[in-house]
Amino acid sequence: MQPLVKITALTKQFGHLTAVDHLSFSVEPASVYGFLGQNGAGKSTTIRMLTGLIMPSSGEIEIFGLSLAKHKKEILKQIGAVIEKPDVYQYLSAYDNLQLFARLSGIRPTRVSLMDQLAQVGLADRAKDKVAGFSQGMKQRLGIAIALVHQPQLIILDEPTNGLDPQGIADIRHLIIHLRTELKKTVIVSSHLLSEIEQVATQLLIIHKGKKVKEGNASELFDPAQTVVQLSTEQNETAWAVLQASSWQPYLQRITPEGIILKVDRRQIPALHQSLVHLQIPLISLQPRHSLEDYFLQVTTPGYVDTLSN
Amino acid sequence: MKKISLICLSCMLVAGIQAQDMTPLVQKVRAKIEQVKDYVAVGTMKTDVSFIKAPIGKVKVYFKKPDLFSIKKEGGISLLPKGGVSINMSSLMATTSFVALSAGEAVVDGIKTRVVKLLPMNENSEVILTTLYIQEATLLVLKAVTSTRENGTYEMTMQYGAYQQYGLPDKVIFSFNTKDYKLPKGITLEFEEDTKPLTEAEKIKNRKGRVEINYSSYTINQGLTDAVFKK
Amino acid sequence: MWTLFQIEVYKIFRRPRTYIAFAAITGLIGIIQFGLKLDGAQYVEFMMRDITSSITIEGNILNGYQVCYIVLQVLLVHVPLLIALVAADMISGEANMGTLRLLLTKPISRDAFLVAKFMATMVYTLLLLIWLAILALFLNMLIFGTDDLFLLKSSYVVLLRENDIFWRYCGAFAFAALAMSTVAALGFLLSLFANNSIGPIVATMSIIVFLTILSTLNIPLFSYVKPYLFTTHMIGWKEFFDIKVNASNEALSGTIQHPMRIVQSALVLLAHIVLFLLISIWVFRKKDILS
Numbered sequence: 001m002q003p004l005v006k007i008t009a010l011t012k013q014f015g016h017l018t019a020v021d022h023l024s025f026s027v028e029p030a031s032v033y034g035f036l037g038q039n040g041a042g043k044s045t046t047i048r049m050l051t052g053l054i055m056p057s058s059g060e061i062e063i064f065g066l067s068l069a070k071h072k073k074e075i076l077k078q079i080g081a082v083i084e085k086p087d088v089y090q091y092l093s094a095y096d097n098l099q100l101f102a103r104l105s106g107i108r109p110t111r112v113s114l115m116d117q118l119a120q121v122g123l124a125d126r127a128k129d130k131v132a133g134f135s136q137g138m139k140q141r142l143g144i145a146i147a148l149v150h151q152p153q154l155i156i157l158d159e160p161t162n163g164l165d166p167q168g169i170a171d172i173r174h175l176i177i178h179l180r181t182e183l184k185k186t187v188i189v190s191s192h193l194l195s196e197i198e199q200v201a202t203q204l205l206i207i208h209k210g211k212k213v214k215e216g217n218a219s220e221l222f223d224p225a226q227t228v229v230q231l232s233t234e235q236n237e238t239a240w241a242v243l244q245a246s247s248w249q250p251y252l253q254r255i256t257p258e259g260i261i262l263k264v265d266r267r268q269i270p271a272l273h274q275s276l277v278h279l280q281i282p283l284i285s286l287q288p289r290h291s292l293e294d295y296f297l298q299v300t301t302p303g304y305v306d307t308l309s310n
Numbered sequence: 311m312k313k314i315s316l317i318c319l320s321c322m323l324v325a326g327i328q329a330q331d332m333t334p335l336v337q338k339v340r341a342k343i344e345q346v347k348d349y350v351a352v353g354t355m356k357t358d359v360s361f362i363k364a365p366i367g368k369v370k371v372y373f374k375k376p377d378l379f380s381i382k383k384e385g386g387i388s389l390l391p392k393g394g395v396s397i398n399m400s401s402l403m404a405t406t407s408f409v410a411l412s413a414g415e416a417v418v419d420g421i422k423t424r425v426v427k428l429l430p431m432n433e434n435s436e437v438i439l440t441t442l443y444i445q446e447a448t449l450l451v452l453k454a455v456t457s458t459r460e461n462g463t464y465e466m467t468m469q470y471g472a473y474q475q476y477g478l479p480d481k482v483i484f485s486f487n488t489k490d491y492k493l494p495k496g497i498t499l500e501f502e503e504d505t506k507p508l509t510e511a512e513k514i515k516n517r518k519g520r521v522e523i524n525y526s527s528y529t530i531n532q533g534l535t536d537a538v539f540k541k
Numbered sequence: 542m543w544t545l546f547q548i549e550v551y552k553i554f555r556r557p558r559t560y561i562a563f564a565a566i567t568g569l570i571g572i573i574q575f576g577l578k579l580d581g582a583q584y585v586e587f588m589m590r591d592i593t594s595s596i597t598i599e600g601n602i603l604n605g606y607q608v609c610y611i612v613l614q615v616l617l618v619h620v621p622l623l624i625a626l627v628a629a630d631m632i633s634g635e636a637n638m639g640t641l642r643l644l645l646t647k648p649i650s651r652d653a654f655l656v657a658k659f660m661a662t663m664v665y666t667l668l669l670l671i672w673l674a675i676l677a678l679f680l681n682m683l684i685f686g687t688d689d690l691f692l693l694k695s696s697y698v699v700l701l702r703e704n705d706i707f708w709r710y711c712g713a714f715a716f717a718a719l720a721m722s723t724v725a726a727l728g729f730l731l732s733l734f735a736n737n738s739i740g741p742i743v744a745t746m747s748i749i750v751f752l753t754i755l756s757t758l759n760i761p762l763f764s765y766v767k768p769y770l771f772t773t774h775m776i777g778w779k780e781f782f783d784i785k786v787n788a789s790n791e792a793l794s795g796t797i798q799h800p801m802r803i804v805q806s807a808l809v810l811l812a813h814i815v816l817f818l819l820i821s822i823w824v825f826r827k828k829d830i831l832s
Binding site: 090091092096103 | 645
């Protein structure tokens, strides 16, 4: 299958700073492409280049099989985007904003279709209210309505959960899943939090300092056989010795001041817990996490202590 | 020789007598003018002052004996020499107490005239001296030069036509001295040096202003109320 | 393009900021009208004190045409500041609000977007001047009536006949529109370089004030640069109120003393507008939207 988005050696320099450095990746149709990286990793710059806001210094962007540099207008017709904060005209109502951006997207929607769109994001009853009085969550929902009003094939959401409450975050998550599974849309979503993306992304890309760190299918990256477990006990040294002598010896990774690190299959965790009780190791905590998370934190957090002992 | 001397002497005597008193001539001129009790005249007025750019305008001139005089422009703005235009032939001669002295003869516009100096008897009079150039045959004043206390010297030149039997001119030219005019650019908010280009003629008569009135018709002695002279 | 233009005009007139300038003009003219209606005679006397030493001026000097001239003389120096308020906000304001990035992810060409915005700015400028004309000319004609116009220039005075004035005002307002459009174009250009509106607004105002001072100062050194400053040409509207005279110093109705000056100034201003617009397009094409 031809990728919907194909990025080749994309580079952006701001003076001496290289914000994006020879980045290449591709996005399959009807997938959710998670774009992970710390603040300042180059996510936003990449996304802005994808939407034509920033001109690449070098490299190629192909969307729908067309070069963005040459066919910007045709490509943007099929893209809906919320970049950073969903800023709209404060002095206009939700309805007026939606109508204005719909017209700019090249469609002339009816009143019914606009109200329908607002209803889908739960803003129908606030349609005539000025956006100035809206909460962050309402603005975000309006931003999404604007991104979707012209029924684009590709939806780009840059940090869509910023500033949202837990309910808002959950709403966005459901929306993304709905877009992919029900409407067969392709979604590119960026975040600096893995926890937000891991539940929705079918593909993941981690970038750091403008460079690709890791890319892959979510099921591969979240391989349950690669689950890392951190044990914390009353006496870690004693526990380490006891485990060395047990059947868990092959899974032991290393001992850190915080605890003992093991790499096991997720399904083995209950058995591990039983063994610990059986071996009379006084357990304080047992934290499973998949390798990606540590990996992500390791590459993206300055001064992060590597708890993995690869 | 004796005969010649006699003629000369009598000429000098005649001249001497005339020099001492021109009152009869002035009275005759005055009598002619006084036929007109009032008039309304229609004409055009041109203001010719080096620092004024004004178009020719239509004016109505009102006069009523003894000295009511007014130039009105229908709704427009008129620029007149200060105090000057109220001086007209009738008002010049309105006063009866003056001394009229001959000052010889002169030619005005190719016409020989008698020059008469008119001195008001009243010491507080605004007019100090008026010189009249009178065409004796027609009893018309062709030129008048008036010196005033406050407003300098004016010169009036008159040309007569259809209304000369009433002593009313077809054309009057007032000449008067003007002061320099200059406003700082800060007030007028102008950036560029913008002096009005002077014609050669203007350069010569620099600081001399002129107001020219051409009368096209007079309505004489039809009765006028004083109200028209009130501002 | 037409849709873009409509949307931009719509946006301008939905913003409260737009009406500040209209309100300011209304207020200022109202104050001038009130003052002149109340105390006009004294003002005229003060204004004419130099000339009345040798000339008596009779007639209704303080008529609608005169009041309009006074208003224009005072206001046209300040209207640029009001225009900067909107023009210098056109792009920077969108950047500040964050709407610029949303706009530019829509399928519209940057050139078309910029030109539409520019045209909308011009519409605003024109409407502001039309509003000025309504208040300063038509309203004053109603309140003070019409009559001849007597104007004091720095080295001479001009008297214009009542029937020879209206067309001059039409010309003056058209010229003022061009002058104000130049200011708008400058503000518009500067609005590209910032992500907040204050910077470009202040920069535009500062440039106008600075150049106007240079244009006004009668220092020989500056007289060399004066002809190249667009602010020098912005007062070209006054040329409409100068009249030609013939050899016998008689003003000729329907004439202008220096028609070529008007043409020249208009061309200089037009060249500035085109230049500012072209630079704007060029800058905007390459601009990275980081707001």
